[in-house]
Amino acid sequence: MSRIAKRFEQLKAQGRTALVPFVTAGDPEPTTTVPLMHAMVTAGADIIELGVPFSDPMADGPVIQRATERALAKGVRLADVLDMVREFRTQDAETPVVLMGYLNPIEIMGYDAFSERARDAGVDGALIVDVPPEEGHDLVATMKAQGLDLVYLLAPTSTQDRIARIGEVASGFVYYVSVKGVTGAANLDAGDVAEHVEAIRRTIALPVGVGFGIKDPETAAKVSKVADAVIVGSAIVSRIEALAERPAEIPATIGDFLSSLRAAIDAA
Amino acid sequence: MATSADNSHAERMGSGREAAYSLPDAVGHFGPYGGMFVPETLMHPLDELKQAYERCKSDPEFLSELDADLRDYVGRPSPIYHAERWSREVGGAQIFLKREDLNHTGAHKVNNTIGQALLARRMGKTRIIAETGAGQHGVASATVAARLGLECVVYMGEVDVARQEANVYRMRLLGAEVVAVKSGSRTLKDALNEAMRDWVTNIDNTFYIIGTVAGPHPYPMMVRDFQTVIGREARAQMLERTGRLPDALVACVGGGSNAIGLFYPFLDDADVAIYGVEAGGEGLQTGHHAAPLCAGKPGVLHGNRTYLMEDANGQIIETHSISAGLDYPGVGPEHAWLKDSKRARYDSVTDDEALAAFHHLTRTEGIIPALESSHALAYAHKLAPTMRKDQSILVNLSGRGDKDMHTVASHDGLVL
Numbered sequence: 302m303s304r305i306a307k308r309f310e311q312l313k314a315q316g317r318t319a320l321v322p323f324v325t326a327g328d329p330e331p332t333t334t335v336p337l338m339h340a341m342v343t344a345g346a347d348i349i350e351l352g353v354p355f356s357d358p359m360a361d362g363p364v365i366q367r368a369t370e371r372a373l374a375k376g377v378r379l380a381d382v383l384d385m386v387r388e389f390r391t392q393d394a395e396t397p398v399v400l401m402g403y404l405n406p407i408e409i410m411g412y413d414a415f416s417e418r419a420r421d422a423g424v425d426g427a428l429i430v431d432v433p434p435e436e437g438h439d440l441v442a443t444m445k446a447q448g449l450d451l452v453y454l455l456a457p458t459s460t461q462d463r464i465a466r467i468g469e470v471a472s473g474f475v476y477y478v479s480v481k482g483v484t485g486a487a488n489l490d491a492g493d494v495a496e497h498v499e500a501i502r503r504t505i506a507l508p509v510g511v512g513f514g515i516k517d518p519e520t521a522a523k524v525s526k527v528a529d530a531v532i533v534g535s536a537i538v539s540r541i542e543a544l545a546e547r548p549a550e551i552p553a554t555i556g557d558f559l560s561s562l563r564a565a566i567d568a569a
Numbered sequence: 570m571a572t573s574a575d576n577s578h579a580e581r582m583g584s585g586r587e588a589a590y591s592l593p594d595a596v597g598h599f600g601p602y603g604g605m606f607v608p609e610t611l612m613h614p615l616d617e618l619k620q621a622y623e624r625c626k627s628d629p630e631f632l633s634e635l636d637a638d639l640r641d642y643v644g645r646p647s648p649i650y651h652a653e654r655w656s657r658e659v660g661g662a663q664i665f666l667k668r669e670d671l672n673h674t675g676a677h678k679v680n681n682t683i684g685q686a687l688l689a690r691r692m693g694k695t696r697i698i699a700e701t702g703a704g705q706h707g708v709a710s711a712t713v714a715a716r717l718g719l720e721c722v723v724y725m726g727e728v729d730v731a732r733q734e735a736n737v738y739r740m741r742l743l744g745a746e747v748v749a750v751k752s753g754s755r756t757l758k759d760a761l762n763e764a765m766r767d768w769v770t771n772i773d774n775t776f777y778i779i780g781t782v783a784g785p786h787p788y789p790m791m792v793r794d795f796q797t798v799i800g801r802e803a804r805a806q807m808l809e810r811t812g813r814l815p816d817a818l819v820a821c822v823g824g825g826s827n828a829i830g831l832f833y834p835f836l837d838d839a840d841v842a843i844y845g846v847e848a849g850g851e852g853l854q855t856g857h858h859a860a861p862l863c864a865g866k867p868g869v870l871h872g873n874r875t876y877l878m879e880d881a882n883g884q885i886i887e888t889h890s891i892s893a894g895l896d897y898p899g900v901g902p903e904h905a906w907l908k909d910s911k912r913a914r915y916d917s918v919t920d921d922e923a924l925a926a927f928h929h930l931t932r933t934e935g936i937i938p939a940l941e942s943s944h945a946l947a948y949a950h951k952l953a954p955t956m957r958k959d960q961s962i963l964v965n966l967s968g969r970g971d972k973d974m975h976t977v978a979s980h981d982g983l984v985l
Contacts, residue, residue, distance in 0.1 A: 356753060356884040357870060359762040360608040360769070366752050378882040404606060404869045409883035431606040431869065435596060456610035458772065463612060481610055482770040 304397040304425045305450050305473040308347055309508045309529060318525040318566050320345055321510060322559060323401060323534035325352035325368035326385055327377030329545040333552075335388045340552035342396050345563030350428070350532065353382050353402030360430045362485035364535040367542060379406040379415075383422040390423035397425040399452055399473070404432050404440075412440050416447040426450030426473045434470045441470050454478050455501055457493075468505040474530060475505055478513045485535030489514035491523040498527045518565030525566040533562060589837040592906065597786020597873075600909060602902035605785040607872045610769050619787040621692050626794065631687065638683050639798060642716070643673045645680075647799075649806045649963070655933040662816065662956035664949055666936070666966040667803045669827065676939065676968030677799060677827045678709035682778055684795035686713035689776035696720040696775045700764040702729055702757035702823075703893035703941075704736025705968060706780030711745035721745040724763045726756040729893060736972060754887050757897050761871055781824025782901030785872030789901050796830025803963060804834050811961060817842040817952060820965040821944040822862065822915065823895035825904045827967035836912060845904060846948040848890035849917030859888035861900050862908050862915040875902040891920035891976065892940035894968075922947040924980060927970065939968035940976065 302310075312319050322341050326334050338349055354372040358365065379402075386398050400419065407415045407429065419427070426449050432440060434453065441451050450473030455464060458481065467475065477498060479489035489511075498509050511524050512532030521531045537555055544551050592599045605615060625631040639645040647668045656664045669677040682699075689697060697714045699721070701707030707723040714721035723740055727749040730737055740747050753759035761784075768777040782789045782796070807815050818835060820828035822845040835841045850858030858864065861876040868877040870885060878886050878898035890896045907913040918926075923940060926947035931937045938946060942965070949964045956962070970977070978985045 356886075357758060357762055359765045359871070362766070363752070370753070373884065378884070380882070405877075405879065405885075406883035408868055409879065409881070430608050431872070433605060433607065433609060433612050435612075436604050436606055454609040456608070456613075458610050458613040460613055463609075467609075478608075478610060481772055483766045486770065 303448065303450055303473065304395070305348065305399070308397050309474065312347060318528060319347040319510070319530035320559065320563055320566060321348045321350055321530045321532040322346050322537050323350040323352060323532065324537060324541065325354060325365060325372050326382040327354060327372035327375055328368040328538070328541060329371045330548050331375055331377055331381060333548045334385050337552045337555060338389050339392065340556040341559055342393060344556040344559035346396070346559055348397045348399060348530065350399050350401045350534070351382060351386065353379055353400050353406060355403040355406060358403065360483055362483040362535060364485045364539045364542065368538045371545065379410060383418055383424065386424050387422040398423065400424055400427040402429065404429050407440070412443040416443045416449060420447040420449060424449065426452050428452040428454065428476060430454065434466050437470065445472070452476055457481055457497060461500070461504070464501055464504045471505070471507060474508040474510050475501065476510045476512060476532065477501060477528070479511050480514045482513065484513060486514055488516065489520065489524070491520070494524060495527040518561050521562045522565040522569035525569045531562070531566060592903065593786065593790055597790065599903045599906035601867070602875050602905040603786060603789055603873050605872060606869045606874065607785045608769065610772070611785070614772050615785055615787070622688060622787055622791050625688055625691060631691065635684055635687060638687070639680065643679050643683060644671060645798065646802045646806070647671050649803060649810065652930070652934050655930055656953065658929070658933055659950050659953045661953035661958065662960040662962045663958070664953060665807065665815065665961060665963045667799060667831065667963060669799060669965060669967045670936070670938065670942070670969035674709050674712050675971060676705050676709070677796060677830060678706045678780060679712065680798055680830070681780065681792050681795040681826060682706070682709040682713045685776070685778045685791070686717055686719065689719065689778070690717055692776065694774060694776035696722070696771065697778055698722045698724065698764050698767050698775055699778045699780060700724045700757065700760040701780065702726070702760070702896055703972065704729070704733040704740065705894060705972065707745070707747070708736055708739050708743070710778050710780070711740040711743035714745065715743045722767065723747050724750050724760040724767070726750050726754070726760050728755045729757065729760070733893065758871070758885060765871070781826040782829050782903060783824045783871055783873060783875070783899055789873065789903055792826055793829045793833060793903065796826050797833045799827065799830035799965065800832060800834035803831060807961070807963060814838055814841050815963040816840070816956065816960040817844060817962045819844045819846060819945045819949045819952065819962060821846050821895060821941050821967065822900060822904060823848065823859070823897050823941065824899070825901040827965050829901060829903055831963070831965045832907070832913060843907070843913040844948060844952065845913055845915045846944045847915060847917040848892060848895035848944060849919040849922070850889040850891070852919055853917060857889040858917065859890040859896050859898070860917040861898060862904060863917045867905065870899050873902045875899050875905045876908070891923065891980070892944065894939070894941040895944065916948060918944050918947040924977065926950055927977065936966070937970035938966055939970050940973045942967045
């Protein structure tokens with residue numbers, strides 16, 4: 302059983318919803334990331350999504366675009382991100398790590414090399430934003446052969462046919478994008494999200510995470526009632542940005558924020 | 570209905586070539602290139618777009634509306650012109666120019682924006698967005714939006730806004746909102762990213778008019794089809810004028826819409842040599858250029874797989890060309906396929922060679938070409954002397970050079 306599946310099974314047994322923070326690897330400094338990952342786990346993160354910097358992040362809003370630019374300016378590339386995961390794994394063998402990014406850096410590394418190196422580093426899965434199932438055949442096969450999960454997005458615009466198609470290839474969990482828009486977009490409508498998540502559950506047996514537009518403990522609590530995982534990205538990354546000149550303070554500050562989300566989710 | 574009429578429509582719009590070349594496949598692939606590499610939110614809207622486009626391209630009413638607009642609003646057909654004096658000075662083959670510079674708004678871009686805007690109206694969209702580099706596609710989009718009464722937002726890199734002030738003003742005169750994009754390298758590729766972000770956010774009422782044969786399927790096919798009017802006209806005009814097909818076609822390639830528009834109707838004419846000319850900038854060996862087909866490698870950007878300018882880690886790198894319209898790190902996926910399949914040959918000319926051709930055509934023919942088109946002219950200048958006097962080269966003069974006065978003057982040390 303994959304680390305991701307195991308984690309969701311534990312949570313289900315405990316009756317808890319997963320808290321999944323996203324941070325861009327290497328933002329604002331390459332040395333920030335691993336201590337930050339540990340701090341997030343201590344504060345209640347169940348799975349960590351790690352953004353792989355790419356020069357043209359077309360699905361991301363301004364907050365994560367700027368994080369990407371900060372990381373790229375420090376020379377952080379896919380191979381460096383894998384090294385960070387490897388370092389994280391020396392102290393944490395339990396918490397699943399999912400890479401989130403765009404295809405081109407993986408394409409250049411090669412699907413085989415990427416899958417092997419990711420597995421060796423201790424990565425559990427990847428969400429490649431610009432690879433729909435229609436284009437993912439070879440990548441899915443290669444990653445699955447290495448035991449890596451391929452997480453797919455679902456959107457408010459996904460038809461029933463598309464949900465079924467994604468259900469056939471996705472593993473680990475699926476990620477419902479709660480609003481039409483880019484990361485960090487407008488606030489989500491909890492009622493609307495509940496309806497879509499129900500529609501997904503009718504077709505897909507995997508856990509359903511919900512993200513985009515979750516900015517505070519109140520929204521996190523609402524979403525946790527319908528989702529198996531609450532995914533928070535831009536709200537964390539904007540707090541990192543505010544501390545870009547004082548990176549030593551980042552793990553504690555983000556830890557406090559995650560604790561507040563964790564408490565709200567557990568109380569919901 | 571009469572199937573012959575349907576067939577002729579299909580052929581007109583670029584399909585109906587069962588026997589020979591018939592790409593892309595149903596999901597937008599040209600061999601290993603093209604495709605739909607986009608976030609999930611865009612997949613269904615792209616499918617809707619594809620279906621709407623398929624309906625329109627076999628709808629006689631849509632096609633006659635498009636024809637009337639191309640004739641009365643754009644001024645088509647554009648003539649071919651035998652550049653006799655320039656041909657004599659160059660020596661060798663006879664050079665003919667397809668005069669897309671005479672179109673309304675001054676370039677081939679409008680052939681596509683007219684078509685997509687009519688499609689947008691058919692789909693009930695009230696808002697148009699577009700990306701632009703030099704501003705030509707932005708102006709062509711703002712123009713058709715003004716005419717159809719559609720709201721128009723044009724994304725343009727902050728760097729380009731500063732160096733193309735006149736076109737920014739033209740777009741604003743036409744009622745468009747011009748948004749200066751401040752992310753990434755603040756040029757055309759970032760404008761495209763930002764337009765994609767707008768589209769994903771405002772998908773319900775917004776139509777994204779992509780200006781070249783790139784982006785996710787169906788854009789490379791659809792933009793090609795709208796631009797093939799160039800090659801269909803030119804093929805008939807050359808036959809009428811010279812009694813035979815040209816021996817060679819030459820067009821500049823940035824994203825590659827003017828080139829594919831000219832090339833496509835000739836792809837099955839095996840005796841016609843096809844040359845695409847990329848921006849060699851300061852020379853391929855300097856790394857300061859915009860020639861992904863000549864010096865890049867395959868990758869995935871902006872919704873399709875194609876040749877890209879990228880570093881060893883798959884990050885997209887900055888490009889350079891004196892011509893803003895060619896200053897793009899990718900290229901249409903069909904060109905990638907035509908390169909690999911060797912049906913077309915791709916080469917590059919430098920900024921200096923393009924400038925020399927710009928001056929040469931202006932002085933010998935009284936035609937001021939766009940700097941983009943000057944790349945094609947510079948290549949024809951190299952090619953013609955290798956051919957006989959009774960052979961012919963057809964060059965796509967894709968745009969006029971009025972917009973480039975400041976660039977050329979400053980290169981010559983003048984301030985206008």
